[in-house]
Amino acid sequence: MSPHPQQPAVEVSGLVKRYGSNVAVDGLDLTLDRGTVLALLGPNGAGKTTTVEVCEGFRAADGGSVRVLGLDPRRDGDALRARIGVMPQGGGGYPGVRPDELLRLVAACAANPLDPAWLLDVLGLDSARRTTYKRLSGGQKQRLSLACALVGRPELVFLDEPTAGMDPQARRLVWDLVGALREDGVSVLLTTHLMDEAEALADHVVIVDSGKVVAAGTPASLTRGTGDEQQLRFKAKPGLELSLLRDALPEGLDVRETLRGAYLIEGHIDPQVVSTVTSWCAQQGVLAEELTVAKRSLEDVFLDLTGRELRS
Numbered sequence: 052m053s054p055h056p057q058q059p060a061v062e063v064s065g066l067v068k069r070y071g072s073n074v075a076v077d078g079l080d081l082t083l084d085r086g087t088v089l090a091l092l093g094p095n096g097a098g099k100t101t102t103v104e105v106c107e108g109f110r111a112a113d114g115g116s117v118r119v120l121g122l123d124p125r126r127d128g129d130a131l132r133a134r135i136g137v138m139p140q141g142g143g144g145y146p147g148v149r150p151d152e153l154l155r156l157v158a159a160c161a162a163n164p165l166d167p168a169w170l171l172d173v174l175g176l177d178s179a180r181r182t183t184y185k186r187l188s189g190g191q192k193q194r195l196s197l198a199c200a201l202v203g204r205p206e207l208v209f210l211d212e213p214t215a216g217m218d219p220q221a222r223r224l225v226w227d228l229v230g231a232l233r234e235d236g237v238s239v240l241l242t243t244h245l246m247d248e249a250e251a252l253a254d255h256v257v258i259v260d261s262g263k264v265v266a267a268g269t270p271a272s273l274t275r276g277t278g279d280e281q282q283l284r285f286k287a288k289p290g291l292e293l294s295l296l297r298d299a300l301p302e303g304l305d306v307r308e309t310l311r312g313a314y315l316i317e318g319h320i321d322p323q324v325v326s327t328v329t330s331w332c333a334q335q336g337v338l339a340e341e342l343t344v345a346k347r348s349l350e351d352v353f354l355d356l357t358g359r360e361l362r363s
């Protein structure tokens with residue numbers, strides 16, 4: 052039990068981190084409340100891993116303040132390491148080690164570890180427990196890395212792209228595990244490029260770009276956006292002439308073909324709009340397939356905020 056349960060699990064204020072002249076993190080603020088899950092989203096190179104590594108105590112900040120479980124991750128690193136779990140990006144095992152050896156080694160450093168054999172079984176690694184690290188699949192390496200992060204019963208876990216390279220079954224397993232950690236009161240800070248992962252797991256989302264926070268809030272508050280804005284999507288043959296549809300619809304709706312044969316109408320979508328669209332399609336002799344009406348997704352919000360161009 053923490054002596055200061057009211058303190059956030061992680062509190063970052065005005066964090067600055069430079070690599071030479073490159074400002075990787077540029078005055079970033081975030082707060083992870085105890086027993087909650089925070090997802091850090093951002094394009095490649097936005098500064099997510101750097102932020103997480105500063106919180107873990109692996110990198111020194113150039114400015115700002117960072118408190119993790121009420122401690123300074125650089126000064127109080129030894130005390131902190133016993134209480135946190137870290138799943139770094141890209142695994143981290145050495146080539147000849149076997150999963151059961153590595154996990155038992157990590158467990159031996161913890162005061163009250165979970166049973167390594169049980170954890171390997173839960174993570175579907177039982178049959179691979181004697182396989183050398185270099186022969187594990189990418190998804191198995193990821194699961195082993197997660198096991199190492201969890202075996203010490205941490206109060207707080209940092210998961211850097213935890214499901215990268217995993218198949219859908221393994222991804223579901225990790226999602227269930229993160230849900231179970233949260234139920235147990237564990238705090239989780241994760242980075243991800245998967246918007247559905249953030250929507251499914253996170254209580255709070257922080258979107259960063261060029262080292263700065265560009266939006267933060269619950270997934271629902273971020274997607275609620277501009278009031279009653281919704282999206283009507285349908286699929287039909289590519290290249291429909293949309294000008295007549297625009298004329299038939301009320302003003303203020305954005306109508307476009309986003310990808311070949313994928314149509315999007317954004318704005319205030321009411322039953323009359325749906326009726327107009329389906330009637331127009333019927334007049335054109337086309338079937339509107341997969342017609343859906345939904346609010347904007349977190350991915351739409353993300354792309355609006357961070358742009359659609361590729362990052363280097």
Ligand SMILES: Nc1ncnc2c1ncn2[C@@H]1O[C@H](COP(=O)(O)OP(=O)(O)OP(=O)(O)O)[C@@H](O)[C@H]1O
Nearest residue numbers: 070073074075093094095096097098099100101102
């Ligand atoms: N060790 C390092 N030395 C020099 N520059 C670095 C180092 N690590 C990261 N950077 C640079 O800092 C910036 C932020 O990188 P960081 O890895 O934190 O971003 P990220 O958001 O985690 O990206 P990704 O989604 O690709 O993992 C990038 O411009 C990157 O090239």
